[in-house]
Amino acid sequence: MIMRKMFLCTLAFFGFLNFSVAQHHIPNSEWLLVKTFEQNRVVELFRLKAQEAKAFDIPAFIKENEDLDRIIINGQFRTQFSTTIIKFDSKDQNKEAGQICKDVDAELIPFLGVWGSGRRDLTGVDVNSIVPSTSAEEAGMTGKEIITEYNDHLISNFPELKEQVLSSEIGERVVLNIQKGDAEYEKLVILGSRGLTNINYRFCHEKQEDIIEKTLTIKEPVSFSTYPNPTNAISRVHFKSGSKEDIIFSVSDIQGNVVHKKTYNNMEGELNIEYNLDQHVNGTYIISIQQGKEIYTSTVQLIKD
Numbered sequence: 001m002i003m004r005k006m007f008l009c010t011l012a013f014f015g016f017l018n019f020s021v022a023q024h025h026i027p028n029s030e031w032l033l034v035k036t037f038e039q040n041r042v043v044e045l046f047r048l049k050a051q052e053a054k055a056f057d058i059p060a061f062i063k064e065n066e067d068l069d070r071i072i073i074n075g076q077f078r079t080q081f082s083t084t085i086i087k088f089d090s091k092d093q094n095k096e097a098g099q100i101c102k103d104v105d106a107e108l109i110p111f112l113g114v115w116g117s118g119r120r121d122l123t124g125v126d127v128n129s130i131v132p133s134t135s136a137e138e139a140g141m142t143g144k145e146i147i148t149e150y151n152d153h154l155i156s157n158f159p160e161l162k163e164q165v166l167s168s169e170i171g172e173r174v175v176l177n178i179q180k181g182d183a184e185y186e187k188l189v190i191l192g193s194r195g196l197t198n199i200n201y202r203f204c205h206e207k208q209e210d211i212i213e214k215t216l217t218i219k220e221p222v223s224f225s226t227y228p229n230p231t232n233a234i235s236r237v238h239f240k241s242g243s244k245e246d247i248i249f250s251v252s253d254i255q256g257n258v259v260h261k262k263t264y265n266n267m268e269g270e271l272n273i274e275y276n277l278d279q280h281v282n283g284t285y286i287i288s289i290q291q292g293k294e295i296y297t298s299t300v301q302l303i304k305d
Contacts, residue, residue: 032075059100082195093203101204111194118157124148135192138225149177230301237273248290277302
């Protein structure tokens with residue numbers, strides 16, 4: 001018999017409300033909310049957190065309580081670089097199917113790497129913290145900055161910023177308008193990625209071991225940065241990837257002529273390069289990293305003293 005935790009509905013509701021609000025500021029969290037119904041009335045309502053949520057046997061609970069009119073299970077397991085969303089609703093399902101199956105769909109989504117909150121005057125998003133080893137950190141972003149525009153789109157709150165990021169592409173170069181104190185400036189950021197997995201449970205006729213889960217291997221997020229920009233000579237290149245494929249590093253002028261090219265074998269997660277542009281004339285140069293089929297580019301302006 002699976003142990004259940006009974007809570008007063010009022011306490012459970014307010015606890016869930018506080019948790020929902022807090023997750024914007026605390027990215028790491030695991031929770032499950034379970035509700036059972038009989039004759040359209042709630043029989044049981046409880047919430048599990050952290051390790052208790054991760055250890056909860058969802059298929060066993062569903063099988064044990066399949067005689068109830070309805071079971072609803074919702075949850076979310078979140079880390080800095082991935083989110084797993086869990087759903088089950090027995091309504092309109094064929095309980096006589098006999099088995100509980102799990103459908104898994106995983107993908108990579110664009111990720112900027114900031115956690116923040118909207119300003120009361122709706123003039124932007126206060127950056128509260130930067131997620132380590134992300135695009136935001138590589139671009140030199142810091143806390144206490146205010147994001148006011150994303151690719152010329154005015155930002156008034158955090159959900160609006162999130163919407164703009166999700167409508168972009170992984171590896172896309174975006175321009176952020178930033179305020180800090182009396183200063184206003186732009187920052188160029190190359191978007192990284194984070195994993196999003198949706199897990200849906202259902203009654204089924206197949207045995208679970210016969211189900212092929214359509215999953216995507218979630219790689220570590222890629223980060224790529226060049227600094228300083230502009231530069232008077234040295235351009236420092238930082239590249240981080242979960243892949244071990246060889247890297248082709250190249251530099252081209254604005255007309256597309258390749259002025260430097262080098263291959264780095266046996267990639268070990270992180271690559272740091274110092275390239276000296278001093279032998280070239282003033283102008284704009286394109287720095288590229290190719291790893292497998294993926295190509296990452298950044299422009300650097302050379303202004304000699």
